[in-house]
Amino acid sequence: MSKYVLIGSAGSGSVIIELALTRAQAPYVLEQIPYLEPGPDRERLLELNPLGQVPTLIMPNGDVLTESAAIILHLADAYPDAELTPSGNDPRRSQFLRWLLYIVGAIYPVSTFGDDPARWDLDDDNQKLFRKSLERYRLSLWKNVEEVADAPWFLGENFSAIDLYLAVMRNWRPGRSEYARHFPKLSAIADNVSDDLALAAILKRDY
Numbered sequence: 001m002s003k004y005v006l007i008g009s010a011g012s013g014s015v016i017i018e019l020a021l022t023r024a025q026a027p028y029v030l031e032q033i034p035y036l037e038p039g040p041d042r043e044r045l046l047e048l049n050p051l052g053q054v055p056t057l058i059m060p061n062g063d064v065l066t067e068s069a070a071i072i073l074h075l076a077d078a079y080p081d082a083e084l085t086p087s088g089n090d091p092r093r094s095q096f097l098r099w100l101l102y103i104v105g106a107i108y109p110v111s112t113f114g115d116d117p118a119r120w121d122l123d124d125d126n127q128k129l130f131r132k133s134l135e136r137y138r139l140s141l142w143k144n145v146e147e148v149a150d151a152p153w154f155l156g157e158n159f160s161a162i163d164l165y166l167a168v169m170r171n172w173r174p175g176r177s178e179y180a181r182h183f184p185k186l187s188a189i190a191d192n193v194s195d196d197l198a199l200a201a202i203l204k205r206d207y
């Protein structure tokens with residue numbers, strides 16, 4: 001059987017997709033690369049994805065899919081039993097889409113922009129200032145998510161892929177304990193993801 005090929009990197013956003021593929025029991029192989037390092041792996045990544053970003057997914061038919069939200073929506077269609085998204089007529093679907101896009105459109109880039117502040121042509125002092133102000137901004141963005149989070153999952157009784165984003169992104173800057181201090185509801189949801197042992201094993205490997 002053909003498999004998905006997930007191009008990713010330890011601890012990065014590709015872990016969100018690895019969790020989704022695992023939950024869907026979709027066949028995949030993981031190719032971990034140092035995505036920011038110049039070299040043949042990065043050259044290949046840039047050929048597949050002009051942004052040079054992970055996750056990048058090669059589908060069983062050879063098509064390339066990038067953008068984690070697009071990958072999640074594709075997997076939800078291909079593997080409905082995984083319940084990655086509320087179904088089409090579920091009233092929670094609109095809020096799912098709203099907050100999925102908020103997380104990938106507003107919060108995720110703030111992390112990506114701060115990963116390598118040198119790329120913005122700033123001197124050392126300004127890189128530090130830039131990173132600090134991104135960190136403040138990111139906290140204000142997550143606060144909006146915390147305010148609307150339900151329990152035990154973000155959408156309430158039903159799991160969705162948003163919970164996978166929380167389980168991964170709480171490990172990024174400012175770090176897990178600081179995140180828990182600011183966002184106890186989101187951290188509790190992230191903890192619940194580890195009730196699934198297969199998902200827990202992936203999270204434990206990387207964080």
Ligand SMILES: N[C@@H](CCC(=O)N[C@@H](CS)C(=O)NCC(=O)O)C(=O)O
Binds near residue numbers: 055066067069104
């Ligand atoms: N919108 C993309 C963002 C992906 C992204 O920013 N990935 C980071 C790693 S976590 C990356 O590849 N950064 C390298 C770069 O942007 O040059 C998604 O949701 O998949």
